[in-house]
Amino acid sequence: MAHEFDEQTRRQLQWSVGYAIEHVPHYSVLANFGGSGWIEQLDQKVFSSLPLTTKGDLRAYPMLAMSAVPQSELVRVLATSGTTGPAVLSGETANDATASAETIASAIRQIGLAEGSLVAVLHGTDRLADAQALQRGVVRAGCVAFPLSGDLRPQHLDQIVYGAVQCICATPSQMIALHDAMGRAGFDPRDTALEFALLGGEPMSDALLQWIERVFDIAVADIYGLAELGGPGVAMGQGPLTVTPHRFLAEIVDPDTGQSLVSGEPGELVLTSLATEAFPVLRFRTRDIAMRQPDGPNGEQRISRIQGRLDDIVELRGERILPTRIEAEILAIDGLTPHYRIVRLRDGDLDRARVEVEGLAGVEPLTERLHGQCSDAFTVQLVEPGSLPRSTGRMIRCVDVRGC
């Protein structure tokens, strides 16, 4: 984020803040936040002092009460997946839906997918918001949307293998499960018409992205979003992610203090909508961890790929470790697969963690790397290939059995 907003961002922010205050009861208390006329004087410093919005704030209101428009102006209501608590409702106007579809369409054009390509969307039951938005984007890009559910029944596999699917939208862990299912069915994952994958919904290490690119022989781009903000389309890219210009403003804050981080250190991604009609949000805490990256050539905001979620940090004897760091270590070792999970345990008063990973060899080198890079409190256990659960959507990588 530039030290000061450029003029267009400042104008859009003024609009969005004023609009939210006028139309959303939760934000109306900000009317006199900075004295009279404070929105006209909105600058970086004043903006950074606005209170953060949390998922808990959204949950505190009756359903749809965070909407800035009457229900009759919505075209669609979406619920978050509710993986970490009760679902939160969001929704969109026809303009919001069009803007979101156009953003996704531009991502599809950017990866170089030809018009008329078949794009399978694997997001299922638990990711309906994403599935909907992605399909509209696919159609808008002149491609053909092919909704499949995430449970990868044999007929879905056939359709990916024989159905000439050129691009797949999924979570990273669904790609791992797909690779596994193809192997079991005797298909070579490199021997399909697949050229691209648009992945999102889960943190992914560089190592996993490269593994997916290699084993499928495809190019992977990342598409980031949240149901609360209209689904995918908040940021996307191959490599660093570009925050969608004129639609979202990104900040990285220290999750403990809420202070903006201006350097490139990891922190919590905080998003503000700049043009959303139905459910505007100001400084929304995503609980996702990312880093600022240098701006793009036209001044676009850039952030790193999502490194993890605040909820998933493994805190081990003072050290805070993200599962993606462990994932990267696993994928650096021959003989190990990306099928893994992290089990939190307690020995007496001491916390420790066991990394369970499917493979045929590699315990010693992985243990060595984890002790050297992360913490001595890790142990590694090889488990039988096929024994860990497969992803049908979002994968739970950390299991905490300390209370058991």
Add this chain to the structure above:
Amino acid sequence: MAHEFDEQTRRQLQWSVGYAIEHVPHYSVLANFGGSGWIEQLDQKVFSSLPLTTKGDLRAYPMLAMSAVPQSELVRVLATSGTTGPAVLSGETANDATASAETIASAIRQIGLAEGSLVAVLHGTDRLADAQALQRGVVRAGCVAFPLSGDLRPQHLDQIVYGAVQCICATPSQMIALHDAMGRAGFDPRDTALEFALLGGEPMSDALLQWIERVFDIAVADIYGLAELGGPGVAMGQGPLTVTPHRFLAEIVDPDTGQSLVSGEPGELVLTSLATEAFPVLRFRTRDIAMRQPDGPNGEQRISRIQGRLDDIVELRGERILPTRIEAEILAIDGLTPHYRIVRLRDGDLDRARVEVEGLAGVEPLTERLHGQCSDAFTVQLVEPGSLPRSTGRMIRCVDVRGC
């Protein structure tokens, strides 16, 4: 169906037959079916002698090979749910999608739902084709689509109860499961904002329809379709179903001989597309059982609600019984619930069937009715409330354990 086509139907049929022959390899063999110029002379008699198309025919071709347009002209590819074998792919052009959405929108307007109403779509993973089409229809009718998956997690229930949902799209068995889930959660199903349900995807007896209307205090309309024909929107209505004019032609045939039935007796519904661009079908055997009904006031074709599927007929000592007939008998008895299943058994050389039903009383009167109305080969077994599986989509009502 009128004894002879009216002029508009004849013209549309000529277009559709000619179009299918020209663009779909499977139908190209019909080019010389009735001698030169046979399409110009197409009448009821010639049409009824065209070969029937089966799901097996569709499966015999590589994926998308039944499409009449190049892949680049499709906007969406849909797979059938694959509940009775490998999935079949279908798809739609932008025009097909618009026509289908308009049909569904008109059904929504007809039931009297106010613009801006929130319409929850419960079709999940196994009914993606339906879910997509219904949502587009909802938006086109000026209402707000609210996709929910069919697994009825507590947050979904909350959203239906507190989220001011006015209409629900679901299968009949999902409504039974919803009633049950509300009861367990302590909600009164009559105490919601629900006014209407648009149900489809499963046969439903009049008795079940009335049960649903009563326990939820809502009006129920039926919306019928098949993924092979673009999803819901083939026929709909409260009471008899109106076949969508200018889009589909319906026949009822004897499932054993394939001969058209002109009287009102039950037979297999056979459908021909009149305007479909992407996947036209001629005389497609749906395997669904229905009856002809008198034409509507403007000559619209009408059929009964779907009575059952050919695959689900319980043949018992020469008697062919549809599960909906048993369902009706169950719902006529106080103390029984619509949670039931039919288990096929063999005693030595004799086939019999056990009706398992959740309830507190009613074995004797139900046994008496089934013996009187259906067959002596039925036994009835009360099972504990909550012990039978709940529907998350399409419910399997018949279990065959004769080979076990």
